[in-house]
Amino acid sequence: MPDETVELHSKSMRHRAAGEATSHLSNPLLPARWGNAPQQKLLNALIKLLKVHSSQDAYSILCHTLAKTGYISFVVALEAQLPTSGSPSAETASCVFVAAAVPRRSLLRCITRAIGRPIVGYRAPLHCLPLGAETFSLGEARLTELGSDNLLKLFSLTREHIPPRSVRQMGAGQCLTMPLPSPETPTALLVIGDDLYPSDLPFFRWLMRYLYVVTSTTHLVAMERRRHAEAELLSTLAMAINSTRGLYDLLDLVVHRIRDLYQATACSVSLLDATGGNFVLEATTDPSLHTREERIVFPAQHSVAGHAIRERRTLICNDLRRVPEYYGRLAHRADVEQFRSMITAPLIVEDKPLGVIQLLSTQANAFSSTNAETLTTVAGMVASAVARAHSYEHALALAISERRQREIAERLRRVALWVNASLDLDVVLNRILEQLAEVVPYDSASILLLTDGRMEMRAGRGFADPDAIKENSCRINLQDSELFREMSHTRLPIVLDDVWEDKRFILVPGSEQIRSWIGVPLIAQDQVIGMLSVDRYEPGAYNAEDAQTALHFAMQAAIAIENARLHHMVQMRAEELGMHVSARTAELNRVHERMRAVLEQAGEAIVLTAPDGVIEYANPAWERLTGLRVEEAVRNQLRVVSPEHFPELFMDRETLAQRPHVYRRAISDHRQDGSGYTVEATVSPVFVTSGEQSELVNLVVVYRDITERTELERQKNLFISTAAHQLRTPLTSILGFSELLLTRSDLSPEQQQRYLNYIHERAQLMCELVQDLFDVARFEAGARLELHLEPLDIGTLLDNVLLDWQERSPDYRFILETTPGCPLVYVDRARLVNQVLYHLLSNATQYSPPGSTVKIAAKPVGKYVEVIIADTGVGMTADQVRNLFTKFWRADDSPTAVEGSGLGLVVVKHIVEQHGGRIWIDSTPGKGTVVHFTLPQAEPSTVVLIVEDEETMREFEQDVLHTAHIDSLLANDGEEALRMAVYQPDLVLLDLMLPGISGLEVLKALKEDPATTSIPVLVVSALSSWQIIEEVHRLGAVDFLVKPFSPAELIGRVRKALWRQRHTLHGSVEQPFISDGRSCEVMG
Amino acid sequence: MKKILIVDDQPEVRELVEVTLSIGDYQIIQASSGDEALALARAEHPDLVLLDVMMPNSSLDGFEVCRRIKSDPVLRNTVVIMVTARGQKQDLQMGKAAGADGYFTKPFSPLELMSKVEEVLGE
Structure with a gap:
């Protein structure tokens, strides 16, 4: 098998050779290279393993045995991951070497191999020895920094993978890792390094299995035993706890029991104080420590207990001499010196440290990990008990505190209600002080306010002579006091246990009995507006909590004061506004009324229309002018301004806005009753300007009734044309005859003379006509005629005039009838002759057929002389007569109307009336006309x-x-x-x-x-x-x-x-009759 | 000889017209009122009537006289010239409507009147 070719060390080659030589041993699994001796050792070990009581022992035996067979191995147990404070790479897993059988230097190498990276170093705190590592003299090795994650990986890997794949190739070499006690529940790793052969694998697998069995058994046994012991302990403890002992009794029991259980020298429980910075020895079996008056306190920072708390784990110190922290502060104490070993288990409930429980022994290495485990469990229970006891007391305290809080809250609520309900500041402040008394008892209390820079007592309770206090407080400049200034600066209450001892406190005369004091600043709108002062006659009566309560009341007081102030302001403002508003309204009403009055009373018609000319409002004068009613007109949307009369107003609005203008037109119209009127309408557009925009909103139309004026104008024009017309007639003769005289040579001297006469006469006539025109014009302008009055005999005058006329008008007969002895008249001769008589006689002849008679008579009547001129001409109708004088020119210009008489008669009328006389006419159409006029007598008799x-x-x-x-x-x-x-x-x-x-x-x-x-x-x-x-x-x-x-x-x-x-009041002399200007009557 | 009828209520005017026309060879008849004018026109059959409009004494004004002359089949061809102080446009129109053949406003120039008469009557 080519893959299994591995580079071999010489030693291993030897072993291999040996192994293979002795391959036929009892166990075919055993690597052949093992010799007999190793094999035997292994077997012995295996047997020994069965007897072990703890997995630690098993691991130790295992390692040692493996070492003897040539393997380097160690077992690593993974501790709980704890963030180490101060380390930037937060997470470090600490692994404890549970067992190892390697020389130190080899360990490093082994670890390196196992991890795959070089280890920078490891620290072995000396005061702790690894659990159960009798053979391992290195101490606890903690893998920090690099590498721990790889080890974790190992753990995770082994968890994931089943044993067959437990061979790893890591780093430069090989090593074998196997989870212990089982792949399912790995809490440790067996790492075997160095000289590994693939063929070794089956053996190790077998070994693993064996180990599993062994360890689980030992585990089980151990667990069993522990459980038993624990159970016993726990039950005892439980009983103790349930017998409702106080905390200290309980602790006492615990320490004694545990000491007995562990056969230690002493046991103690120390609890953390409120700040968490110190441990206080609460219970101990050591009588020497127990009887002290002072409790032993040691800091959490530099102590084993603190360490245990911080690390949340039980610590074993097998030799306290090596632990400087232990001796630290207590080094001088002999009683402490006696102890050599110690187990410290932290008491932690829900992650909250409460304290520690410690077992001490005078012997070194007195405790094992097993003890530690048990103690840890017990510690858990104790912790719970302590916590429960604590929480009970805590709850009790809490309950008390809560009740108090509720009471305070209730008082404050009431105060708040009053503050909002009542605006009588003094009442509210007093109530506040009342309620305060219930929760912060006092002998006297007061609320002072800053008014105009001075502190004044506004409300007080408990003072024998409050007025004196008030007065005195005013006199003293409390606002300048140091205390107040400090309060204003910090915005916090100040509590004084004894004012006699505090130089800052200014005693107001009358309040010398005060010893304890709380001063609370009153703050409103971020300004200090005053102070609440709470006083007691005994010192040391108040604490911070009271101050806090007082502060709440003070806040309410500040709110009340602020409310009152605001209310006052608002009220004043409202009054001001109210007055302002009503003044304004009254003014507006006045203006409105005045405008209305102006419009209503105006004599001219005024109309307001919409931009399109439809009526919106009109004053009474308009109603009178048009005969229409405003309401109706508005309802019917009458258009008052029409484009026909005012085209400019209906063109585009921009142009209109640019040249706002007043437009004036004369408009004629008819009322419903048919009567016509002419008005001069002045239309003004009304614009409203907002910014740059101008908008046409209304048209205002003012009408001036010019009916009369128009009529007068018309009549004036007619008069002028008539007058001009009248001049034509004499002009005809003048121009005609003069032209004849100039151009014709065939005229006889008589004709020439005659025509010259004509010309002359007509010129004279024209002169008179012009004079008449003048006079009439001036009459109408209101000028009075100049009369050159003199007394005349009317008879003689008439006589002369008629002679003249007879000559000139031979076709007519003139007859004069005067009363003899007719008194003298006081007249202007020229005017009488040239104008009055001239016109009247002209009319008489003009309207009579030739050959008719004109009769003139004069008679005295009363103070006057009446002159009567009668003709037998065409006569006039009553209407015509009326028109003669009501209009001074005729209204119609039909050819058959009376021509010329209008002007002349007006002149006559004026002259006669200027004299003080009257003129009237009787006429019968077809029969003739009789003109009467009176002239004043020169010397009127009675x-x-x-x-x-x-x-x-x-x-x-x-x-x-x-x-x-x-x-x-x-x-x-x-x-x-x-x-x-x-x-x-x-x-x-x-x-x-x-x-x-x-x-x-x-x-x-x-x-x-x-x-x-x-x-x-x-x-x-x-x-x-x-x-x-x-x-x-x-x-x-x-x-x-x-x-x-x-x-x-x-x-x-x-x-x-x-x-x-x-001789009446009005004077003594009679006046001649002055005309009242009435038209003369028609008689007949 | 041509016959001319002068109608005016004012004798002076009649005289003026008469003297004006005396240079020509005409027979002059005068009337001082509308009625008289009509009567004379019917009686004498003048060739020309010089007619004033404003005649307050008579029931007929000049326009009416003109109308009647013109509507009279016998007198239809009589030339009628209005001689009047009324010179407004509507007066001229009325004259035209009444059938007048000419219109002179007073004051008039006798020479012009003369030439007009010659033009109308004589060849």
Whole structure:
């Protein structure tokens, strides 16, 4: 078999040769190269193996036997993998050489081979000897660093693979590894190295099997024994534990029992203290140690116990002299010196170390691994017991602590509730102090707050004189105290056991009894706002826990204070806001109201529309203008602004926005009732600008009613065209005849003269026309005419005028009728002649057929002279007459309408009225026209209007007045009286008994008419009852004359009334009648 | 000899027209109102009527007179020229509508009137 060719050492060749020579021994498995002696030894060994009690022994025998047969071997047991602190490559498996039969140097080589890598070195702590390795003098070898993973691999490999494949080629050479005690449960490895032949394999396989059997048996036996012992121990212990002894009793029992069990010198249990840094000897069998007052404490760091704890395993020290750590701190103690061996088992429960249990012996090497195993198990139990005992006590403590905690929590909850419920800070703070008292008892406590940089006591409890304390605390600058400053800095409470001993503490006068003290800072919004002070009269009353509790209460207090402050702020702000808001609202309302009022009251119609012109709002003036109702219009979506009138507003909006403009148009429209109106509409677009964007949101339209203005304009234009038109007529003659004169040579001198006259006359006429135009224009502008008044005799004047006219208009007859003795008139002669009479006479002739008569009359009436011009021409209808004066030019320009008279008559009217007179016209179509006008008398005499239906009485009164140089007008009845009254008599003599309208009614009418109201009325009547007299005076009469009366009485009364009238408040002199501008009446 | 009827309510104007035309060889008749004008037209059969529009005294205005002349089969061929102070466009149109053959606005130039008459009447 070519594969089995192996390089051989010379020694092995020899063995082989020998072996093969003696191949026929009892066991065909045995390698032939073995000689007889080895074989025999092996057999002996095998037999011995059957008697072993422990696998360790078995391994030792095995190794030794193998060594004698020429093999280097060792058994390696894998310990639990423990991370070694400090080592960067965390995981190291430590292997213990269980048994070895190799010289040291060979071991290294062997290991190297087994691992496949060179070992850097190994450390053998001297204080521990390998378990059961009597033959192995090296001590415990720990494979660190390199190699352990390979060994692990070995283990894993052997686990995986069945024995036939246990031959490995590792590293430079070969070695054989076999799992022990069995492939299924490998806890150790047998490594056989050096001089291996493939043919050896069957033997080793057989050997393995044998070993398995042996070791399992020994195992079993050993286990059995151990179990038995343990069981016994455990049951004892269990009983002990269950008899509810205290922890120390239990420990005492344990140590004694174990000592007895192991036949040791002493046993002790040491437990770790709270910090875990020290062991405290809690129980020991050694009386010398037990009676000490002080407990023995040794550090966990440098002690075997600590080591055991750290490594979580039982340690055997077979010679304590070699263990410096053991002696360390306790080196000086003789009692400790006596011990030579020690087993230390850690007490660990759920990975939590509690302490150690140690067995000590005065003899070296007193303990075996078996003892260690047992102790480990016991340690486990003890640990549990201790833990349970601990946890019981712990639980007890916990329970107490918990109860307390719950109580504190409850108090705090209550406090929190109050803090949130009540905003009365002082009440809350007091409650806090109340609740605090239940969990942290105190003699006095207070809450101080920093107000304007000073610490002031805000709440206090337990003080005899709280006000004094308060005052005093204010006076002292507690905020500057060292304690407070420290507290503010650390933000932590300070507990003082005795304030008398602490210089930092400032005693407030009145609180000298305080000895123990807790000061807790109150913190809100990361600022220290005050302090909670808790005081007791005995020293040392408080601990950190109390401080912590107080801190919780202090936090609640801080919250309460902060809440109160915030609430106050919020309230103030809300008030401010509220006021602000209501002020603003009021202001807005005012503005709104004002705007509304403006709009509502505006005389001009104002409309607000949407961008498309549809109405949104309109003011009452608009309703009046259009006769429409806003609600209806809005409902019907009336479009007020149309593209037809305002095309610019409906073009693209950007252009519109760029040139925001106001657009004005005149628009004519009709109301529903048919009446028309013209308005000037001004449309303004309304934009809203946000940033750079402008948006059209509304149109505002303001309407100005220009109906009248338009009408006036129209009439003005018509007037102008009419006037211009009128000038054409005389121009025809002027231009025509002058042209004839210039161009024709065939004209006779008479014709020439004649035509020149025509030209001259027409020019003059034009002059007058122009003057009329001027006057009319000025009348309408409101100017008053300049009158050059002088007293004239109307009769003479008329006479002259008519002569003139007769000459000029031979076709007509002019007849003058004047009353002789007609008083003088106070007039402007030129105007009277050239304008008034001129126009009236022109009209008279123009509208009469040639050959007709024009009659002129003048008569005094009251204070005036009335002039009457009557023609027998075409006449006019009542409408036409009305139009003559209501419009100063005719509304229609039909050819058959009256031409020219409009202008002239207006002039006449103005002049007459400027004089203080009146003008009115009676006309009958087809019959003729009668024009009346009055001119003021130059020296008007007193005139009395006599209203009397009885003729004799009337005449009597007239005569009587005449004797007093008083003229009279007569009226027969009430109606006539009212007619005559417009002539402004100085007094009205009124009879009550009248046909038709009664005297009282006349009186009433006279007084109600503003034109006649100031005329004094003297009532005359036969009746004289008191009621009538009262009524008459109530209606405004100045006096009452009872018939019959004497002339003297009449004159006297009249004169008196006249005198009184003259000397009224309004002045003493009568004024001529001033026209009130009313149009004159139509009579007839 | 051609016959010309002058119609105007103002004698002065009539005289002006008459004198203007006196240079020519015409027979002149005058009327001072629309009714008179119509009556004379029917009676005398003038060749030309110089017609004023505004005649307040009469029931017929110039337009009406023109219309009647023009619609009268006998008088249809009478030339009618309006001589009037009313010179607006609508007046001219009304004149045209009434059938006038010409229109003169006052004040007019007698020479122009003369030449117009000659043009219309004489060859």
